[in-house]
Amino acid sequence: VTAPAQGLTKVTITTADNQELVDEAVSGVRYFFAKNTDASNFVILQTTASVQYARLSPGEFCFFPINDGAGLEARADTASCILEYAYWAKA
Numbered sequence: 001v002t003a004p005a006q007g008l009t010k011v012t013i014t015t016a017d018n019q020e021l022v023d024e025a026v027s028g029v030r031y032f033f034a035k036n037t038d039a040s041n042f043v044i045l046q047t048t049a050s051v052q053y054a055r056l057s058p059g060e061f062c063f064f065p066i067n068d069g070a071g072l073e074a075r076a077d078t079a080s081c082i083l084e085y086a087y088w089a090k091a
Contacts, residue, residue, distance in 0.1 A: 001088035024071025
């Protein structure tokens with residue numbers, strides 16, 4: 001992997017809006033990790049064009065590549081959740 005990268009970060013994901021985690025304007029493939037730390041609510045991960053990558057149930061995690069120009073957003077379903085995430089650029 002190479003720069004740019006985002007080290008392990010915790011962010012509160014709300015139900016009000018999709019929150020951008022990876023900008024679609026950034027070129028290149030990103031390897032993305034996320035974990036939903038909430039005990040009872042799920043989080044939806046999707047492209048900035050609203051194509052779903054994953055639905056993380058309480059305590060679940062995922063690791064997947066994000067295509068060039070796709071971006072990534074997150075939204076909590078029922079109540080705000082703490083999401084841990086990180087990403088790395090493909091070399």
